[in-house]
Amino acid sequence: MGANSRRRLVTATAAAVTVLAAATGCGGDEAADDGTITLTVDVFGQFGYEELYKQYEAENPGIKIVERGTGTNLDEYSPKLTQWLAAGKGAGDIVAIEEGLLIEYKANPQNFVNLLDHGAAELEGNFMPWKWDQALTADGSQLIGLGTDVGGMAMCYRTDLFEAAGLPTDRDEVSALWPTWQDYISVGEQFVEADTGASFLDAATQTFNTIVLQTAGAAEGYHYYDLDDNLVVDTNPAVKQAWDITMDIIDSDLSGKYGAWSDEWVAAFKQAKFATIACPAWMTGVIEGNAGPEAAGKWDIAKVPGDGGNWGGSHLAVPAQSEHQEEAVKLVKFLTSPEGHIGAFKAKGPLPSSPQALDDPAILEATSEYFNDAPIGQIFGEGAKNLKPVYMGPKNQAVRTEVENAVRTVELGQRTPDEGWTDAVNNAKTAAEK
Amino acid sequence: MTAGRVAQVEPEQPAADATRPARRQPEPPHRRPRLWLARLDTKASPYLYIAPFFVLFAIFGAYPLGYTFWVSLHDWDLLAAEHPFVGFDNYSRLLADGDFWNSVLNTLGIFVISTVPQLLLALWLAHLLNRQLRARTSFRMSILIPNITSTAAVAIVFGQLFSREFGMINWALDLVGIDAIDWRNTRFGAWVAISTMVDWRWTGYNALIFLAAMQSIPKDLYESAAIDGASPVRQFWSITVPMLRPTIVFCVIISTIGGLQLFTEPLLFNSGPNPIRGGPLRESQTMTMYMFENAFAPHFNFGYGSAIAWMLFALIVVISLINVLVIRRLGNSTRKEG
């Protein structure tokens, strides 16, 4: 190494140190020297709040709103939120919580601001009772979130495939085809016989989830855990009933066996490889995105077999670590008010959890061009209002994952239905103890 | 460099030191501090040179390690406020946990299929590249390109290549009349697919390390061996491999550590619901994935997850030791023959 290299080395060191110093400084938070408070909202997927933020900022000078995580996957959002809560730092002033994980977070309410302390009790009438209860702790003393959207439930189908199979395509006619799941299976068998090259449905796991929520809702109002938090996955007839119906579906070869949310599943939309899919309100956005503009008008929405249902939905909560609790709660109340719900629906389509919003003409008359001008507000809204709630016990997410995976093993032919059921029960029990 | 100046200081030979002052003129005063400085230099500089690592590690490495171990001794719900101490309960539960042993099996299986061919291939490729080639840089660049691209993008591509219905590999198999294989949902299929991904990515990396090391082997060794009549194969096993031994040990240990900690590739391969599960029957769930599944959603059992992390550590230590011993053994036997 000559003198030249040495000089270069010294210059490089100086540069590196400067950069390091700069890096330590850059990216820091903005000093609120003009008194503006910045509220950070953490979301996943699409909540549709952009216009609402602008409206709120205009009505409340001195508040600036920043949204993080738009478009992220729930699977990535969830560990992050956990990390922030565990570390006591890093969470936004408002965080969105999906209903599956709400149970877990609710078990440790100290991580969140109790909204009842901030006058939330008077808002109870703004939400469907089961939605309100979801965010309420068992003893009713703490409310950790206010509801955003609900899923509702319908059955989306491809009109061109139905036509090719000789089935009716008008949505009322289609809804009349399957008042029960057994009817749905019969239609499916008809479809399979017509040999269109596509399967009748995408994945049995999706259907299973829909069915179990229906059977549980119609019976005692709980599925894997009873109201005393005992694990009853093996003794609750509602669960076995749903299992048996799903086994029939698999047996009749109706499933395309795609892993829900996998790359193949996404590609299958484009290739029109299945004819129906269990459809909560937010699934319409997924279908539109995955199937693409060329499929516009080829999808339609019919009633779901059985008796309505709900899949998905979120709440907005304020983490206890927030430094602007008052302002954050105020913003949450705004975003989850009936007007907030309507605004979000108009932007991105999530179905309101507010009965007032559901009765609003904006919702009732909403149609979707992509889905053949189906009256989405009406179809999903009806289902949501008539929903019979299902109680979810403490380890619901873990147990549900085990049972659904057991369904999939049968679907893939890796297990017989009996083996699958044994697996489901045993794995559910193990998971509940972890 | 110093020409012609004989050092007054020879720290390795204190005996000679003692005799020197007696033989020479008394040392001029300015040479004594020199002696002291040089001794200090030899004693202290090694510690100074390794200090940066240990200082940084003490702050950013040791703390997370210690914390994870401490957590593994508790029933630690990530979201809860209280974390009761349970001693080694998590560890004993782990030993009885069927899913844990399943993940160990997967980890070891994928490790063997991916690491062994990878290292052999890398050694051979480096050997081929260590010549006068035309378009040398292009060849070297081409084998390193897999390692340059981000893992996420690669996993998406491979996930698609191995897709059951729309994948290119099944399409190619179909052309030659073989049935489509459900890569994702059979244990061996998943292992092969993931190992392919790993091998594709890391072979060039290891080849490059071997190549750099091969260049420090003096050419004359080969030339004299050639003159003595040694065949190229003989030269490879008798000169190249023994001289590369430290590097081979390095690559084996690094590959062991990396291979047993495999996380991103199997995670991204399993696109779909709960990718962290590695398939409905956990066919491709490695230990790190199992650890993650327990520490975060849906179990949030940080203590149990941390225990898994330390069990994995123990496994890596054991396997690394075995690997190094095997290499030493092989190296010794080659030397005896050589």
Next chain:
Amino acid sequence: MKASQHLWSASKLTYATLIVAGLMSIFPIYWMFVVATRSSDAMGQIPPPLTPGGNLPGNIERLFNNPDAYFLTGMINSAIVAGTVTFSVVLFSSLAGFAFAKLRFKGSNALLLVIIATMMVPTQLGVIPLYMLMSQLDWNDRLAAVIVPALVTGFGVFLMRQYASQAVSTELIEAARVDGCSTLRIYWNVVLPALRPAAAVLGLLTFMTMWNDFLWPYAVLNDPENPTVQLSLRALSNGYYNDMSQVFTGTALATLPLLIVFIIFGRQIIGGIMEGAVKA
């Protein structure tokens, strides 16, 4: 000398093997490029399209105009992070590697084993305590949180140590000692030149690792406006559906700087043949 020419020439078989290896390495990247120049539909098509389409300029434009991704910022941040860390790792690792390999001091074996052992604990869970540490230092959302913990790596020290033990001649060091060189002088004039190929490899590998690092930056850099390039690539995927062609276009662009770095460092590795360290 005819014998040596024979030794170092490459046979046809060698070329053939290398070409096959090269093609297999490049094909998945080529496929990514094909999708990047088309649209996401290309992913699911049977038979798969194997030629590039013409969408690249459009995709690039959408990429840079994507409001959620901050792609350019991501590239710049990643360059800062990767550059700083590479420099530091090569410097400190070569110092420490030399010390472990060639200098005698008490506890050297034990300490080396500690360094290797530290690499054996999986780091995914360390995210949480490390994140808490960063919160204490108030480095959240700052590049320092990504740079500082990576400034010296066990991998780097281990690599340099192995290489130094093999490539640096002990005799030369002894001779330099006899001549009165301080340890630092020895490092500078004897060791560093010998370590050049390994330093180049380490530099290249470190740069690539930092450039492609995802998990830790994802955990600690939560400001969407200040991402590294891998985070901004992730932000390209909408939660409900992935626009693969955008993701791959972004990946292709994100890989370009790495190729440039490779070309720079690659010469060092090749250069090693000519200059070599020591003739025994």
